[in-house]
Amino acid sequence: MNDARHFFTFAEPPDLMPVECGAGLGPITLAYETWGELSAAQDNVILILHAFSGDSHVASHEQGNSKAREQGWWEFMVGPGKGIDTRKYFVVCSNIIGGCMGSTGPASVNPATDQPYGMDFPVVTVKDMVQAQKLLLEHLGIRKLLAVVGGSMGGMQALQWCASYPDMVTSAVLLATTARHSALSIAFNEIARQAIMADPKWQQGSYYGSDGPELGLAVARMIGHVTYLSDEAMRRKFGRRLQDRCNLSFDFNANFQVESYLHHQGEKFVRRFDANSLLYITKAADYFDFTTVDSETLTSMADAGIRFLVTAFSSDWLYPTYQSKELVRLLKKNSINVSFCEIEADSGHDGFLIPSRRLTDLVAGFLRARSEEKR
Amino acid sequence: MNDARHFFTFAEPPDLMPVECGAGLGPITLAYETWGELSAAQDNVILILHAFSGDSHVASHEQGNSKAREQGWWEFMVGPGKGIDTRKYFVVCSNIIGGCMGSTGPASVNPATDQPYGMDFPVVTVKDMVQAQKLLLEHLGIRKLLAVVGGSMGGMQALQWCASYPDMVTSAVLLATTARHSALSIAFNEIARQAIMADPKWQQGSYYGSDGPELGLAVARMIGHVTYLSDEAMRRKFGRRLQDRCNLSFDFNANFQVESYLHHQGEKFVRRFDANSLLYITKAADYFDFTTVDSETLTSMADAGIRFLVTAFSSDWLYPTYQSKELVRLLKKNSINVSFCEIEADSGHDGFLIPSRRLTDLVAGFLRARSEEKR
Numbered sequence: 001m002n003d004a005r006h007f008f009t010f011a012e013p014p015d016l017m018p019v020e021c022g023a024g025l026g027p028i029t030l031a032y033e034t035w036g037e038l039s040a041a042q043d044n045v046i047l048i049l050h051a052f053s054g055d056s057h058v059a060s061h062e063q064g065n066s067k068a069r070e071q072g073w074w075e076f077m078v079g080p081g082k083g084i085d086t087r088k089y090f091v092v093c094s095n096i097i098g099g100c101m102g103s104t105g106p107a108s109v110n111p112a113t114d115q116p117y118g119m120d121f122p123v124v125t126v127k128d129m130v131q132a133q134k135l136l137l138e139h140l141g142i143r144k145l146l147a148v149v150g151g152s153m154g155g156m157q158a159l160q161w162c163a164s165y166p167d168m169v170t171s172a173v174l175l176a177t178t179a180r181h182s183a184l185s186i187a188f189n190e191i192a193r194q195a196i197m198a199d200p201k202w203q204q205g206s207y208y209g210s211d212g213p214e215l216g217l218a219v220a221r222m223i224g225h226v227t228y229l230s231d232e233a234m235r236r237k238f239g240r241r242l243q244d245r246c247n248l249s250f251d252f253n254a255n256f257q258v259e260s261y262l263h264h265q266g267e268k269f270v271r272r273f274d275a276n277s278l279l280y281i282t283k284a285a286d287y288f289d290f291t292t293v294d295s296e297t298l299t300s301m302a303d304a305g306i307r308f309l310v311t312a313f314s315s316d317w318l319y320p321t322y323q324s325k326e327l328v329r330l331l332k333k334n335s336i337n338v339s340f341c342e343i344e345a346d347s348g349h350d351g352f353l354i355p356s357r358r359l360t361d362l363v364a365g366f367l368r369a370r371s372e373e374k375r
Numbered sequence: 376m377n378d379a380r381h382f383f384t385f386a387e388p389p390d391l392m393p394v395e396c397g398a399g400l401g402p403i404t405l406a407y408e409t410w411g412e413l414s415a416a417q418d419n420v421i422l423i424l425h426a427f428s429g430d431s432h433v434a435s436h437e438q439g440n441s442k443a444r445e446q447g448w449w450e451f452m453v454g455p456g457k458g459i460d461t462r463k464y465f466v467v468c469s470n471i472i473g474g475c476m477g478s479t480g481p482a483s484v485n486p487a488t489d490q491p492y493g494m495d496f497p498v499v500t501v502k503d504m505v506q507a508q509k510l511l512l513e514h515l516g517i518r519k520l521l522a523v524v525g526g527s528m529g530g531m532q533a534l535q536w537c538a539s540y541p542d543m544v545t546s547a548v549l550l551a552t553t554a555r556h557s558a559l560s561i562a563f564n565e566i567a568r569q570a571i572m573a574d575p576k577w578q579q580g581s582y583y584g585s586d587g588p589e590l591g592l593a594v595a596r597m598i599g600h601v602t603y604l605s606d607e608a609m610r611r612k613f614g615r616r617l618q619d620r621c622n623l624s625f626d627f628n629a630n631f632q633v634e635s636y637l638h639h640q641g642e643k644f645v646r647r648f649d650a651n652s653l654l655y656i657t658k659a660a661d662y663f664d665f666t667t668v669d670s671e672t673l674t675s676m677a678d679a680g681i682r683f684l685v686t687a688f689s690s691d692w693l694y695p696t697y698q699s700k701e702l703v704r705l706l707k708k709n710s711i712n713v714s715f716c717e718i719e720a721d722s723g724h725d726g727f728l729i730p731s732r733r734l735t736d737l738v739a740g741f742l743r744a745r746s747e748e749k750r
Contacts, residue, residue, distance in 0.1 A: 021625035123625040183609035183633040184601065190634045191597045193627065194641075195570055198590035215573035222566045223598065226559065231695065234558035240664065248662055250396035250498040252568065252654060256661070258558040259565045266569075279627060286631070287623055289615065317692070320606065 004061045004068035005031045005102055008136050013111055017131065023122040027111065030136050031102025032056050032094035035078065036086035038142070043374045045142050046084060046367070047133065048074070048093040049150030049157035052281050053224075053273060055101035058093045059086075076355035083360035084367065089146065094136055096129045096157070098280040103132075106276035107208060118276060119205035126153075126288045130160045134168075144168055146370055149363070151175035151352035152319070153281070156288045159327075163290065163297050166304040171370045173309045173363055175352040178319040179290040179327040185318060188227050189282040192220035196275045205276050217275040218266030225265045230315035230348030234258060291330060298334040308338035309366045311359070313351030339366070379436045379443035380406045380477055383511050388486055392506065398497040402486065405511050406477025407431050407469035410453065411461035413517070418749050420517050421459060421742070422508065423449070423468040424525030424532035427656050428599075428648060430476035433468045434461075451730035458735035459742065464521065469511055471504045471532070473655040478507075481651035482583060493651060494580035501528075501663045505535045509543075519543055521749065522742055526550035526727035527694070528656070531663045534702075538665070538672050541679040546745045548684045548738055550727040553694040554665040554702040560693060563602050564657040567595035571650045580651050592650040593641030600640045605690035605723030609633060666705060673709040683713035684741045686734070688726030714741070 009029045011017040016024025033056045038045065048058050050073070059072035059079050078084045078091060095103035098121070106121040113120070137145075145168055148158040155177025162169050181189070196202055199216030207213060229237070238258035242248070245255070254260040308331055312324035321342050331338045343358055345351045352359065384404045386392040391399025408431045413420065423433050425448070434447035434454050453459045453466060470478035473496070481496040488495070512520075520543055523533040530552025537544050556564070571577055574591030582588060604612070613633035617623070620630070629635040683706055687699035696717050706713045718733055720726045727734065 119627070123627075180615060182606060183613040183615065183631070184604075184606045186615070186631050187597075187601045187609065187633050187637060190629075190631075190637055191594060191601065194590075194597065194637075195573075195594050197627070198570075198594055199573065200575060215569075219566060219570050219573055219594070222562075222569065226562045226566065229559075231557060231559045231692070234562065238558040240555060240558065240561070252494070252498075252572070252658065254565075256558070256561050256565075258562050262562060262565055262569075283627065317606070 004033050004064045005056055006033065007031055007102065008139050010135055010139070017135070019122050019128040020125045021123050025097070025104070025122055025124070025128075028097060028104045028132055029102070029108075030094045030097070030104075030132055032092060032136060033058070033061070035059060035061065035091040036089050038090040042142060042144060043146060044089045044371070045145050046089045046091045046147045046149060047137070047145050047161070048078070048084070048091060049133075049148060049154035049161075050093060050096065051150070051152035051154045052285065053269070054154070055099070056093045056095045058091070073353065077360060077363065083364040084149065085364070088371070089367070092137070092140070092142075094133055096281065097132045098124045098129065098277060098284060100274035100277040105274065106205065106280055107274045116208040118208065121276070121280060123283055124280060125284050126156050126160045127164060129284065130157055130164050133157075133161075134165055145170060146374065147171045147173055147367055149173040150177070152177055152349065153285050156285065156290070159290050160288070162301050162306050163293050166297070166300040166306060169304065169306050170374065171307040171309070171366070173311075173366060174327070175311045176313050176316050176319055176349055178323040179330060180288060181286050182323070186286045188223055188318075189286050192223045193279050193282060195219040195223065196279060202275065205279075207275075213275045214270045217270050217273065217278065220275075220278055221266045221269035221273075222262040225262060227318045228348060228350045230317060230346055232315055232346035233348050233350075236346065237261075290327070295334070298336070302335040306336065307370060308336065309362070310338055310340045311352070311362065312342045313347065313349065314342055314344045315346045316349040316351060318349040379408050379439045380431060381408070382406055382477065383514050385510055385514070392510070394497050394503040395500045396498050400472070400479070400497055400499070400503075403472060403479045403507055404477070404483075405469045405472070405479075405507055407467060407511060408433070408436070410434060410436065410466040411464050413465040417517060417519060418521060419464045419746070420520050421464045421466045421522045421524060422512070422520050422536070423453070423459070423466060424508075424523060424529035424536075425468060425471065426525070426527035426529045427660065428644070429529070430474070431468045431470045433466070448728065452735060452738065458739040459524070460739070463746070464742070467512070467515070467517075469508055471656065472507045473499045473504065473652060473659060475649035475652040480649065481580065481655055482649045491583040493583065496651070496655060498658055499655060500659050501531050501535045502539060504659065505532055505539050508532075508536075509540055520545060521745055522546045522548055524548040524738070525552070527552055527724065528660050531660065531665070534665050535663070537676050537681050538668050541672070541675040541681060544679065544681050545749065546682040546684070546741070548686075548741060549702070550686045551688050551691050551694055551724055553698040554705065555663060556661050557698070561661045563598055563693075564661050567598045568654050568657060570594040570598065571654060577650065580654075582650075588650045589645045592645050592648065592653065595650075595653055596641045596644035596648075597637040600637060602693045603723060603725045605692060605721055607690055607721035608723050608725075611721065612636075665702070670709070673711070677710040681711065682745060683711065684737070685713055685715045686727070686737065687717045688722065688724065689717055689719045690721045691724040691726060693724040
């Protein structure tokens with residue numbers, strides 16, 4: 001792995017990290033990357049939390065091998081002079097536990113059996129993911145975060161950071177996220193899981209060393225992709241245009257461009273993602289429910305003076321604007337300082353991943369204000 | 376089949392019915408049911424067109440065996456004294472070709488091989504379905520329809536009736552339908568098809584006599600169900616309520632009620648529906664595009680004086696209201712008489728299947744006016 005990733009391993013048996021389901025997990029490795037320089041006062045740390053299928057590679061690095069220089073998933077936002085300016089801030093991002101991009105997940109070796117965990121991996125939660133991130137920051141000697149920043153499931157982690165470690169967090173930027181999954185979001189995730197588990201090559205999760213449930217995983221990814229786009233975005237992008245032909249072919253190959261697009265997304269995903277990780281991560285997202293945090297936690301968040309920026313995207317139908325507003329109301333009701341913004345965009349849930357001056361300025365301005373307050 | 380269905384077989388080889396893809400199909404059997412009495416003047420015929428997974432059993436019959444007396448899929452709308460009053464109207468509904476409820480489809484025997492067609496069944500279109508229905512009506516001696524009535528894909532068939540046989544149609548009632556599938560609708564259908572074709576038990580469609588792709592078909596049905604409901608309906612119906620437990624179970628069984636509901640819908644569908652029929656019918660819906668009809672056809676529809684009632688449901692996100700409005704604009708621009716109504720309902724695309732006084736009164740009033748005009 002000759003790239004920009006670093007690895008931190010902890011919770012070596014028998015000192016397992018307790019996880020919410022009651023089990024213990026260890027050893028745990030977190031793959032992480034950093035950009036910029038930690039200030040002497042340690043007051044410039046921004047922790048980025050990635051979404052469901054993301055990883056630690058938020059942006060390219062100026063140094064390092066070709067893999068390190070590759071474009072990251074938030075390239076337009078993170079870098080020198082960008083919205084999250086790596087000349088000013090020390091940016092950290094780690095791959096979540098349960099993932100498959102270098103951190104410990106179901107494909108990792110279970111020390112109890114010396115085989116990949118598969119479905120013996122414990123059902124981890126967003127809280128567990130955040131607990132592991134906290135241990136990484138301790139390891140890096142970081143005691144305070146200027147901001148936790150995340151979109152989609154990354155926003156859930158950012159929220160959980162505020163709930164679990166309010167005194168460490170100065171501010172939180174939540175993009176296209178929700179306090180909890182609606183029945184609709186759970187439904188889509190469950191169908192994706194069923195698509196994987198219906199594939200006989202899934203073999204109850206013990207497919208490592210063989211092909212794996214590639215067809216089921218591709219279907220699962222296609223479902224995801226439809227939820228990330230909006231009706232408008234799909235109309236603009238594909239409409240009813242045909243793929244490489246002038247007339248309908250009267251067969252079951254991809255006739256329409258949108259079909260080819262979905263096939264392509266499915267196939268691409270299969271090459272980079274582990275099916276069991278999809279099961280575990282979607283389950284963690286479904287389980288997350290910030291509306292059930294106790295009042296003591298909310299009071300701690302208010303007392304710590306954490307400032308929130310909550311941003312919704314008008315055409316996001318996975319986590320529609322009303323869900324962001326519900327979160328804002330919950331925070332405000334508990335005397336927590338929150339700014340809310342809805343960005344008009346027809347790109348759907350993917351809005352936070354699409355280059356936008358408006359979004360960049362919003363995030364940059366919010367972070368600058370927090371940074372100046374600290375001085 | 377000791378129920379209320381009748382069967383009409385035609386297009387006996389070599390006199391095949393030509394279908395749009397260029398092939399010929401025959402013999403063709405249509406399963407159909409009727410309610411009420413044909414008037415002497417033959418001016419009281421209403422043809423109901425069923426949606427994707429529907430069948431000829433629109434409503435229960437007062438006579439016949441227990442199967443004939445079973446509730447139909449539009450029981451609240453069709454019957455003595457109901458919105459479509461079978462004391463006044465002679466109602467006909469047939470199962471579409473490509474289907475699996477008594478009409479010829481991919482599970483039927485291919486006379487060329489004496490085996491079930493499977494994927495050798497031609498890719499039929501909505502136009503082909505309507506052509507077969509026309510032949511059935513000829514067989515029944517019916518030359519004029521007071522109304523063609525359909526919801527969802529039934530609405531597409533109703534539209535096609537007006538385009539193919541304008542002089543036979545007095546009026547059309549289109550509910551929760553669209554002139555053509557958006558990229559989003561095609562995407563959902565394609566994912567459903569992929570879920571079936573990814574199941575190794577699909578065997579390129581030649582699974583008859585063995586299990587069939589039950590798991591894939593169940594996933595496909597779950598996808599369908601999510602698109603038929605709305606975010607609001609799912610919140611009201613399920614929210615985040617847990618199924619038969621007080622706490623999260625930290626496993627991959629159904630934790631939430633919405634998950635159990637989807638599993639149940641999937642399993643139920645597998646018992647009654649043929650997977651290949653799903654492939655063919657969704658493809659027909661994807662191919663349908665009323666916006667490409669030629670101006671001559673539109674002129675014939677205007678000249679024939681067909682009256683339209685187009686009804687959208689406010690929370691339908693499969694065929695949103697804007698799509699009904701686009702259809703209305705297209706008809707009006709071509710001097711076709713159309714009334715439009717949006718029903719406020721949080722039940723999503725399924726709105727036309729949910730008992731509603733408003734909908735019943737709307738349909739009944741429209742039909743009564745057409746019936747009185749005829750006198």
